[in-house]
Amino acid sequence: MIVNLGHLAIGTVDLLAAFLFMFGLKRMSSPLTAPSGILAAGIGMLAAILVSFLYGLDAGAVAQPFLRMNLALAAGALLLGGGFAWWGGKTVAMTAMPQMVALYNGMGGGAAAAIAAVELFGNKAQTTTGLVVTLLGALIGAISFSGSLIAWAKLDDLLAKPMRVRGQQALNAVVLLLTLGVGGAIIATIGGWPNPYLALEPLIILFFGCALVFGVLLTLPIGGADMPVVISIYNAATGLAVGLQGFVLQNPAMMIAGMVVGAAGLLLTLLMAKAMNRSVSNILFTNFGPAVTQAPGDIKGSLRPTEAADAGIAMRYASSVIIVPGYGLAVAQAQQKLYEFVKLLQGAGVGVKFAIHPVAGRMPGQMDVLLAEAGVPYDMIFQLEDINDAFKDTDVALVIGANDVVNPAARTDKSSPIFGMPILNADQARQVYVVKRGQGKGYAGIVNALFYEDNCNMVYGDAAAVLTKMIEAVRGLGSKAVA
Amino acid sequence: MIVNLGHLAIGTVDLLAAFLFMFGLKRMSSPLTAPSGILAAGIGMLAAILVSFLYGLDAGAVAQPFLRMNLALAAGALLLGGGFAWWGGKTVAMTAMPQMVALYNGMGGGAAAAIAAVELFGNKAQTTTGLVVTLLGALIGAISFSGSLIAWAKLDDLLAKPMRVRGQQALNAVVLLLTLGVGGAIIATIGGWPNPYLALEPLIILFFGCALVFGVLLTLPIGGADMPVVISIYNAATGLAVGLQGFVLQNPAMMIAGMVVGAAGLLLTLLMAKAMNRSVSNILFTNFGPAVTQAPGDIKGSLRPTEAADAGIAMRYASSVIIVPGYGLAVAQAQQKLYEFVKLLQGAGVGVKFAIHPVAGRMPGQMDVLLAEAGVPYDMIFQLEDINDAFKDTDVALVIGANDVVNPAARTDKSSPIFGMPILNADQARQVYVVKRGQGKGYAGIVNALFYEDNCNMVYGDAAAVLTKMIEAVRGLGSKAVA
Amino acid sequence: MNFTITITGFVALYLFMLAAFAGWVIIGHVPAILHTPLMSGSNFVHGIVVVGGISVLIGASTIPEQAIGFAAVLLGAGNVAGGYAVTERMLAMFQPSRPAGEPAKTGAVQPLRAGSSGERT
Amino acid sequence: MNFTITITGFVALYLFMLAAFAGWVIIGHVPAILHTPLMSGSNFVHGIVVVGGISVLIGASTIPEQAIGFAAVLLGAGNVAGGYAVTERMLAMFQPSRPAGEPAKTGAVQPLRAGSSGERT
Ligand SMILES: NC(=O)c1ccc[n+]([C@@H]2O[C@H](COP(=O)([O-])OP(=O)(O)OC[C@H]3O[C@@H](n4cnc5c(N)ncnc54)[C@H](OP(=O)(O)O)[C@@H]3O)[C@@H](O)[C@H]2O)c1
Numbered sequence A, B: 001m002i003v004n005l006g007h008l009a010i011g012t013v014d015l016l017a018a019f020l021f022m023f024g025l026k027r028m029s030s031p032l033t034a035p036s037g038i039l040a041a042g043i044g045m046l047a048a049i050l051v052s053f054l055y056g057l058d059a060g061a062v063a064q065p066f067l068r069m070n071l072a073l074a075a076g077a078l079l080l081g082g083g084f085a086w087w088g089g090k091t092v093a094m095t096a097m098p099q100m101v102a103l104y105n106g107m108g109g110g111a112a113a114a115i116a117a118v119e120l121f122g123n124k125a126q127t128t129t130g131l132v133v134t135l136l137g138a139l140i141g142a143i144s145f146s147g148s149l150i151a152w153a154k155l156d157d158l159l160a161k162p163m164r165v166r167g168q169q170a171l172n173a174v175v176l177l178l179t180l181g182v183g184g185a186i187i188a189t190i191g192g193w194p195n196p197y198l199a200l201e202p203l204i205i206l207f208f209g210c211a212l213v214f215g216v217l218l219t220l221p222i223g224g225a226d227m228p229v230v231i232s233i234y235n236a237a238t239g240l241a242v243g244l245q246g247f248v249l250q251n252p253a254m255m256i257a258g259m260v261v262g263a264a265g266l267l268l269t270l271l272m273a274k275a276m277n278r279s280v281s282n283i284l285f286t287n288f289g290p291a292v293t294q295a296p297g298d299i300k301g302s303l304r305p306t307e308a309a310d311a312g313i314a315m316r317y318a319s320s321v322i323i324v325p326g327y328g329l330a331v332a333q334a335q336q337k338l339y340e341f342v343k344l345l346q347g348a349g350v351g352v353k354f355a356i357h358p359v360a361g362r363m364p365g366q367m368d369v370l371l372a373e374a375g376v377p378y379d380m381i382f383q384l385e386d387i388n389d390a391f392k393d394t395d396v397a398l399v400i401g402a403n404d405v406v407n408p409a410a411r412t413d414k415s416s417p418i419f420g421m422p423i424l425n426a427d428q429a430r431q432v433y434v435v436k437r438g439q440g441k442g443y444a445g446i447v448n449a450l451f452y453e454d455n456c457n458m459v460y461g462d463a464a465a466v467l468t469k470m471i472e473a474v475r476g477l478g479s480k481a482v483a
Numbered sequence C, D: 001m002n003f004t005i006t007i008t009g010f011v012a013l014y015l016f017m018l019a020a021f022a023g024w025v026i027i028g029h030v031p032a033i034l035h036t037p038l039m040s041g042s043n044f045v046h047g048i049v050v051v052g053g054i055s056v057l058i059g060a061s062t063i064p065e066q067a068i069g070f071a072a073v074l075l076g077a078g079n080v081a082g083g084y085a086v087t088e089r090m091l092a093m094f095q096p097s098r099p100a101g102e103p104a105k106t107g108a109v110q111p112l113r114a115g116s117s118g119e120r121t
């Protein structure tokens, strides 16, 4: 009876949680409703976790002696893992978001793999279907685990440049086949076929080892800037692994939540790749070859540097300014300074907007989050298609730490790696200021003809330093001017 | 083995069908993709129907002697019911769409109720849950069946005005309670409780009888113009009934398809009610009271009739015309004539657009379908929020068979039954022509102050006749003018 | 392997919840211009009830069961065929300007994606 | 009544199909401005794996099972707590103009619903 009530409680709460997850994700489709969405999903999660302790009522005779210990272990693990991750999530710098998401995602994949490991070592699968699903979930979870950790290390600059060996593709294929082979051997062994070479346990360990190595090999060669797409893929993969383990554990909430994330992550990946004008397989597998070398003769004109103070004052007397932030803004952590400057301009009656390219920065939406962090209201922030026609009626375009996203080569130069990508029409503004430290190229490694245009001046220096000078200059105009 | 393969085939095809249903409905969110959407859903349906004959492999010993007969009966019923309905659907006039949908919907509800009847008479429910779900599905299906038939009869003018008795609400409540009571008695009887009054079979018959009567009583008092909302509710109800019977029959495709329609129909109902600025319960239950009597003194000005020919020629020499079609256009079946006239105007260089109010006509989207039938390309058709600002820059607004949807009382007169409903700003055009037969009021039964405005002229007559005259007049200007 | 489908109470609730959610989200973005075909289209979808009718009729073993089962299939088939016919007919009518072969002399009319609300002309 | 949940192969496929469809449709309309929080938000949702970890750990009856189960809960809890923390933090940052208490002297800036594509300024 009590056991039955336990099942009733778990089933009801899990059903509610599954609904809240989907409802929450749905509400995340607008900045207005998003905070309530994550809250709803969070409530569902909390309830599901609490009620899951009722599985203790189910414990069979074998597990009974361990029950109190196990319950304590579960609570301890929850507090420990949850506490650390919570603290990390609350304190990490906004610019480090991509690697944090990678880390948490890897944890999820690892958890799914660990569940599979318990099932496999305990030989708990009832049917061949169950066994195959367990192995599949273990494979995907383990790859997602080690791959995400590599992605995290790369983004956190713990690992240097992309590492590749000759014949990387072949090596990867061999390791994957080996993993699948070991998986087959496991199925055969459990199915009762004679296997003279290895017992079940070593086979399982080998299986996980191979899967983990494959995840590492798959991720190492990929460039740091492609990592967001990779993280998104692993996010979908973890979702899939969780869904599969949900089937193994006969837990529909896990099945649903995992599969929803699997599909959502896949779609998000495709959207990102599309915004970068690349295919997913191109990102994953063909990230080779030397950087494009461009004949310098292509570019006519010369670079005209100008002082930060002069540029700042010019903007103070403009009537409209559009700001194009890019990866450099994140590097310089200058978002607060930037908004301070913008508020000065607004106080002086200058109309200011932000123009965000879908792949500005190193993660989709990174600039939006960065600006939001600085307190910029989101109705000042415009996406490419909403603002691109406005540049031509604008006095000043301030390009700050951005490069590829305003490179006109995307429009004209068929040989350019970014050809075909829509770009922000900063060059159409009456005056363009470009803030960057020096002659550094953008992510695509190509020269930017915009910098040589007649209406463009360069403001050299770290974005934060340049903005400080601009703010001082405008403030220096006296309180009347900044009324 | 064969039986197992049958289950495999049914399961696979049904899974595919369930997916195609959702995929198809999703594609119906844009006129561009909608035709492929209904095709996809249709393919899924066809496959599901064909594969369902494999249930024959399942037939137990009792049903075995009947099997060939039953298969033949099924095929016959399919051809007979499908053939008639197909023919009806292909030949019905576009203006009769609402009642056709009501009819088909009633059929679905009836089918669900019939399935439940077989389950109940055969006493096939395994558990109390199953029995309750069967009864619930039977109730909803039967109500939807009889209610939809009444809706059909009303819309097809087989039934006259709303019929009400005193204490209608109380009567409805009594019948509903009676139905539920009989349902309870059925559960008790099957559960083995002593029931001295009635045997199981009469109880079941009584149950269906009460449910059918309730559907009739619920629908009879509702005005014909509210029928589309009622149909939409019954559509959702049939979906729900089908989903419940799907559970009883352990058929997940039925469960999913039914529930998808149930939710979709509910949302559609709410959207419709919102567009009419009324609540669903208001439509269903409080459709009483005499029509609003308005003091004629409210309206200043006088009606100025004009000749159809003059109005037509005036439009020929305008540079922009917006046409506001309404219920009268559907009554007059004048959509073809209207588009003929529009093409004449376009040929002469006049810019013409159609402005559609969300509740113009007697069914949401009815005007869109009507114009589409006449061949009007859908990019000439604008919804209220897309066109309302354009009236003020427009030479002529031609209001044809519409009334309430252009009544300024909705903006100003708090006592008006349509107060608060957004209306089309036809009154802001430089010149307004209103085509109607006489002094007839609109659905809301109130006087329209627009008709008395200085910039408004009335063109009396049946819409088709008026348009014929207009076409002749414009043609009469000679080929040069209509170059 | 055995491919019989068993859906216990709770799993049914999960299926219902998911399906209802999907239905709700799918419809959320349909433009008003398509409300009528959408109504008949969803009407068509619940015609799947005919499959249930067929399975019941096939399992019938008495004359009354056969009669009611026959009615179920008849009605369900009407739902399916009629719903498809009217929906397909209506949808085929919605045509954009260009492919319709019209001379496209729309004058001041700026083509606009149908149902794209939020844009003002 | 018995509330044990049994999901056979086919029903699992139905659940998976429905969930995947729902996930796909839900994400279809998310504006680019929210891509990062959405990624971390969906990341949070698959943290439900921790529930699986708890059930496995509770059923553990050997030291290795306990150890791996403990790891599963530890990792899953990290997924949940971290995913929630960063998502909530990011979303709290997105503020519209007015409530932010700014003097709203936005000059020529016309407020526009964030992420409303299709409108051109
Ligand atoms: N968003 C995504 O999801 C994503 C993902 C993967 C790849 N990408 C790629 O990343 C690129 C993004 O374009 P983007 O225009 O944002 O950036 P970018 O093209 O990478 O250019 C960044 C520029 O910022 C400057 N910079 C660096 N640190 C700076 C500092 N502290 N202060 C001032 N300037 C600094 C650099 O020049 P100096 O060195 O001279 O200062 C560099 O030219 C695209 O090519 C895109 O395809 C994006």
Ligand SMILES: NC(=O)c1ccc[n+]([C@@H]2O[C@H](COP(=O)([O-])OP(=O)(O)OC[C@H]3O[C@@H](n4cnc5c(N)ncnc54)[C@H](OP(=O)(O)O)[C@@H]3O)[C@@H](O)[C@H]2O)c1
Binding pocket: B225, B226, B227, B228, B229, B272, B276, B325, B326, B327, B328, B329, B331, B332, B358, B359, B360, B361, B362, B363, B364, B365, B366, B400, B401, B402, B403, B404, B405, B406, B435, B436, B437, B438, B439, B440, B441, B442, B443, B444, B461, B462, B463, B464
């Ligand atoms: N669309 C929906 O879903 C729905 C559902 C339920 C209710 N409604 C209600 O229906 C109303 C719809 O407004 P509406 O402006 O379209 O129509 P309306 O307000 O009902 O007015 C129709 C007008 O057309 C005229 N008319 C009738 N037959 C005609 C003919 N053969 N030739 C020319 N004119 C003719 C009538 O005047 P004469 O008699 O003088 O000709 C009448 O004034 C709204 O009140 C709405 O709330 C709509």
